[in-house]
Each structure stands twice: as structure tokens, then as C-alpha cells.
Amino acid sequence: MIKRNHALAALLLATAGAMGAIGAQAAEASVKCDLTYSLSGWSILYKHAEGAGMVTCDNGQSAHVKITVVGGGLTAGKYHVDNGKGEISKVHSIDEVFGSYAQAGAEAGVVKSGTAQVLTKGTTSLALAGTGEGVNLGISVGKFTITRE
Template sequence: MAVFPLSTRAEEGGVLECWLEYRLEGWSLFYKTAEGQGTVRCNDGSRLKVAIVSRGGGITFGKSRIHEGRGEFYGIYRIRDVLGRYAAAEVHAGAVRSARAQVVTKGTISLALTGRGTGWDLGVSIGSFVLQER
């Protein structure tokens, strides 16, 4: 009879504290699209550069550029866990100064995003938020 451990080697090391610093630029007119890049850092010293692609739709209008984006990951055991497609729900509003608040999820992993920048935008949207290694 084979015995399998209840946790993987990655989980044995414990949950990592990881965060994302990013820049994102996009537009929306019912359909929403944005692209950018960032860097994920974790408390174990690991670092990963990422490309960001966000697509969705809803009642949303505008054009914005987020310069000072920050996100916090929850449920990460190794840095590469951050990569992939997240389900996204977003509320955004601003004129001249743009602000963003969004929570995205992928299975048991969550990413809470905030950001400040320039542009004008208003709306609510749902869609996807994808992190790929660059």
C-alpha cells in the first residue's frame, strides 16, 4: 500500500507573503482592455517580472494609466503560483486622477489590487486578469 503525504514540498515551507508593484494602461467603452507590467516580490527574497493583460466588460467608460499600482497576494506557497488567469471584478472612478480597487481570484489564490494614476474613468466591470512571466 502506497502512502502519500498530505502536503506538497512547497506547502511544507509555509505560506509566503508576496506583493505586486505594477503599471497598467487601458481604455474602456463597455469593453475594457488594459496591459502593463510589474514585479512580484516575496518575503523569501524571490522576485518575478510579469506581464499583465486585463480584459472584460460591463458598464464602464474611460481611459486611464495606473502609475503606482500595488497588490497583495494571499495563498501563495511559491512565487510561480502567482502566474495564470484570475477572475476579476472591478470598480473604478476618476477624473484627472484615476483610482482603482479590484480583487481577483484564481482557485485558492487571491490578489487585492489598488492603484493611482491619471486619466478619466467610471464604471463597474467583470472579466479576467492574467499574469504571465516576462
């Protein structure tokens, strides 16, 4: 019985150590990446936009990227964003930047318009800001996808 209790205690300690390592690894997600991009799109109930950009991380990694935005809602318009900027936080490397981020927003703009929003993908956050031109009006939800070019 005593040997069984020691074995169980050893197993619990090993499991706790592994869980601590996982928690420490998540806490170490301290790489910050910046996104610069241009984007153009349209919406009539369905929202679609495409663009390109560059991701540069403070650990020296960088990549040219393709951006796709799709979604739906009560929207109408046509627009483009030039010299958009994004800040991506809570990643271990550039590989965690790629994928789809949840997006929801309200848009209103005529001729010159601006946008600022925060998107999420798990624990990763993407804060976007940009200015552009076009006409857009409505409320939409969708996804903002970043893929390696």
C-alpha cells in the same frame, strides 16, 4: 475474512494519511508576494489594459511580469495606473502567482482616480491598490492576468 478487514483498514489508513499530507501542504501555502506595477488601458463596453511590473516574494524569488486586463461590461474611459501595488497571498512559490485572476468592479473617476480591489485565482488572493489619472465610468467583469516577462 480477518485478513481482508486488515487489508481494508491498512488501505483506509494510508488514504487518510495521504489526505492529511495534502491538507497540510495546502495549509503550508504561506509565501507572501508583493506586486508593483504600472498599467494603462481603455474601455468602451470592452475593457483592455496592459502593463508591466515586478513580483517579489518573501522566500527570495522574484520575476519581471507582464499584466493584461480584459473584460466587458457597461464601461467607458481611458486611464493609467502608476506605482500600483498588490499583495499576493496563499502561495507555495512564485510559480503559483502566474495566471488569470477573476475581476469584477465598479469604476468612477475623472482626472485623478484611485482603485482598490481583491481578485482571486482558486485559493490565491491578489489585493490591488493604485492611483492614476484618466476618465473611467462603469461596471465591468473580466480577468487580470499575470505572466512571466
